[in-house]
Amino acid sequence: MSVGPSRTIGRRLHCKETTGSSLRYICGLYYCGLHMTQREAKRPLTPEAFGKFLRWLSRDDAVAVEAYQSIRRKLVRYFTLKGCEDPDELFDETIDIVIGKIEAGEQVLRPIAYCYGVAKNVWRQDMRRLKSVSIQEDLASPEHQEPEASEQELQCLECCVNQLSPSDRDVVTRYHRSQGSEKIATRKMLADGFGGLNALRVKMCRIRKDLRLCVVDCLKRSVEGNQ
Amino acid sequence: MSGALNRETVRQYLLGRLDDQEELENKVSDDIFLNDASSEMIDSIEEEIIEDYAEGRLDSADRKSVEEYFLRSPGRREKLRFYKILRYHFETKEEQVTSREYVLPVRSADTRRFQVAGKAFPSWGARLLLFGQAAALLAFCILGWTYVSGVRQKQTGFESQLAQEKARSARMATQLSQLQPPIQILTLVSDRSRGAEQLPPLEIKPATQRIIVEIALTGSGPGSYSVRLESRQAREPIWTAKLLPLFSPSGDARLVFDLPAKGLQAGSYSLVVSSDSSVTGGGRYYDFEVHLVN
Numbered sequence: 001m002s003v004g005p006s007r008t009i010g011r012r013l014h015c016k017e018t019t020g021s022s023l024r025y026i027c028g029l030y031y032c033g034l035h036m037t038q039r040e041a042k043r044p045l046t047p048e049a050f051g052k053f054l055r056w057l058s059r060d061d062a063v064a065v066e067a068y069q070s071i072r073r074k075l076v077r078y079f080t081l082k083g084c085e086d087p088d089e090l091f092d093e094t095i096d097i098v099i100g101k102i103e104a105g106e107q108v109l110r111p112i113a114y115c116y117g118v119a120k121n122v123w124r125q126d127m128r129r130l131k132s133v134s135i136q137e138d139l140a141s142p143e144h145q146e147p148e149a150s151e152q153e154l155q156c157l158e159c160c161v162n163q164l165s166p167s168d169r170d171v172v173t174r175y176h177r178s179q180g181s182e183k184i185a186t187r188k189m190l191a192d193g194f195g196g197l198n199a200l201r202v203k204m205c206r207i208r209k210d211l212r213l214c215v216v217d218c219l220k221r222s223v224e225g226n227q
Numbered sequence: 228m229s230g231a232l233n234r235e236t237v238r239q240y241l242l243g244r245l246d247d248q249e250e251l252e253n254k255v256s257d258d259i260f261l262n263d264a265s266s267e268m269i270d271s272i273e274e275e276i277i278e279d280y281a282e283g284r285l286d287s288a289d290r291k292s293v294e295e296y297f298l299r300s301p302g303r304r305e306k307l308r309f310y311k312i313l314r315y316h317f318e319t320k321e322e323q324v325t326s327r328e329y330v331l332p333v334r335s336a337d338t339r340r341f342q343v344a345g346k347a348f349p350s351w352g353a354r355l356l357l358f359g360q361a362a363a364l365l366a367f368c369i370l371g372w373t374y375v376s377g378v379r380q381k382q383t384g385f386e387s388q389l390a391q392e393k394a395r396s397a398r399m400a401t402q403l404s405q406l407q408p409p410i411q412i413l414t415l416v417s418d419r420s421r422g423a424e425q426l427p428p429l430e431i432k433p434a435t436q437r438i439i440v441e442i443a444l445t446g447s448g449p450g451s452y453s454v455r456l457e458s459r460q461a462r463e464p465i466w467t468a469k470l471l472p473l474f475s476p477s478g479d480a481r482l483v484f485d486l487p488a489k490g491l492q493a494g495s496y497s498l499v500v501s502s503d504s505s506v507t508g509g510g511r512y513y514d515f516e517v518h519l520v521n
Contacts, residue, residue: 078260081269083243083299116260120253127246130299157316176317198234198271205271212309 053099057111071112075119082123090126094119156218160211172207175200232258232265237272242289243296277307281314409436411488415498416443419512426495426516433521435488442500442513444472444480450504452482457497465490469503493519 057071058064075094079087097118101108108114161169171190178186191200236255239245245252259265279285280293298304411431417423429438444452451471455464466487472480482500494517501510 074260077266078256080300080302081241081259081273082256083241083296083303085299085301087300087302120256153312154316157312161316172313173317173320176314177320179318198268201271201275202267205267205274208274208306208310208313209270211313212306215309 049099049103052102053095056102056108067111071115074112075115078116078119079123084123084126085130090119090122094122097122152222153215153219156215156222157211159218160214163214164207164210168207168210171203172211175204232262232268234268234272237269238276241269241273241276241297242292244292273303274306274310277303277310281307281310409434410439410485411435411437412439412441413486413515414441414443415513415515417513418500419497419514423514426514428516428518429496430518430520431488431491438486438488438491440482440484440486440498442482442498444482444500448502448504449474450502453501453503453510454482454484455499456486457499459495459497464499465496491517493517 054061054064054068057067072091075091076087079090084090094115098115101114101118161172164172174186175190187197187200191197194200194203232255236245236251240252240255245255259269276289276293276297280290280297285293298307411429413427413429415427431438442454449472451469454468454470456466457464468484470482470484472482474480496515496517498513498515499510500513
């Protein structure tokens with residue numbers, strides 16, 4: 001199987017926003033033998049094994065890469081929705097197990113369903129592990145912890161808010177600005193305008209997602225500009 | 228279970244409440260995994276939980292689930308942090324309008340927190356704006372005070388000058404009245420029968436108090452004369468007197484007397500002179516014209 005340099009293969013480490021005082025951007029391709037975050041104890045994935053996994057997904061290179069990316073997206077989302085601390089690591093763990101099964105000669109008809117089944121087991125193992133570990137101190141009552149924002153982040157946010165469409169900017173401003181009973185009245189009025197509270201929530205979710213991505217991109221450019 | 232997802236079920240799923248119900252948990256997980264169309268709805272419920280938590284709207288059970296399960300995910304903790312920053316951003320913008328105080332720790336690039344006694348300083352931009360406004364206000368006050376002081380000084384100077392001018396005017400008026408003689412002299416030679424074309428003028432100034440009148444008499448005897456002052460507007464005499472004439476060594480007779488200037492207006496007047504010894508009783512009219520001069 002030949003893989004051109006322009007195609008994405010291997011395990012893509014997500015562009016990750018870390019919490020806390022700093023933002024680290026870990027973007028790039030993961031190839032076998034490269035160090036992986038917090039996985040020093042695990043067996044490294046060989047190029048042959050990963051190539052076999054892609055071939056298992058499809059004989060066509062393009063279809064195999066597309067299928068891999070789709071599986072990755074769905075499994076990471078699954079682990080994220082299950083509240084896992086490190087969805088990417090659990091995805092890697094899932095793929096390692098699947099590759100082990102393939103190398104062991106297991107016959108699978110539907111790769112995506114098989115991966116999903118393995119992922120559910122990985123999550124259950126993770127749950128059992130977490131239940132035996134006490135809650136981390138920094139997770140206790142984060143409701144009462146004030147968020148920390150760098151000045152650069154606030155500037156980026158200001159910039160990103162200004163880049164919103166006028167209607168989106170108006171909605172997000174009105175949604176967040178008012179307080180107390182005025183806030184309730186304002187949100188009710190906005191909900192009426194969007195055809196209901198759930199529609200308003202979906203709208204706000206989209207806007208906040210756009211803003212988050214915009215701020216991350218802005219900070220990334222800022223970091224790159226300073227280097 | 229495709230299409231059977233409802234918001235409350237998803238909410239319970241995201242809070243980990245279904246983890247112990249394997250069958251239901253599997254159904255929801257399968258639906259989420261296989262049905263991309265539900266992703267937006269699920270995302271919005273996730274945001275709803277974050278918002279309710281950040282706004283303190285959750286009951287104790289839900290809050291415990293959020294803290295012990297939901298927020299284990301770094302992505303969700305980041306979303307929570309971003310939500311608070313977003314809320315701070317807009318509340319701060321409103322704050323700039325309403326001038327209220329807000330509290331949010333803002334960490335600078337060197338990780339130093341601008342937080343003192345529970346109060347957070349605004350960002351550099353906001354601080355710069357605040358200082359700029361304060362400086363502008365101070366400059367405006369100084370300029371205003373300087374301007375008002377200048378105006379007051381000028382006003383004081385003007386008032387002083389005005390008082391000096393008033394005093395000077397009073398002095399000049401006094402000097403003027405001293406310079407102007409309080410009497411005027413009126414010499415009347417020809418009576419009306421002579422047919423003089425132009426009446427002799429009498430200028431009366433404000434300082435004039437009395438008018439010395441000298442009337443040359445022709446063909447007069449040694450007896451007394453009645454003199455009365457008449458104006459053309461009034462029928463009654465304004466002033467009357469009985470006088471004796473004065474005689475010069477050469478025998479010319481004349482009447483010399485003084486009239487009060489008070490009450491005389493601009494216009495034509497006549498002094499009517501009649502001899503008390505005359506049988507006919509007729510008099511001679513000596514006309515003159517009064518001019519008031521300021």
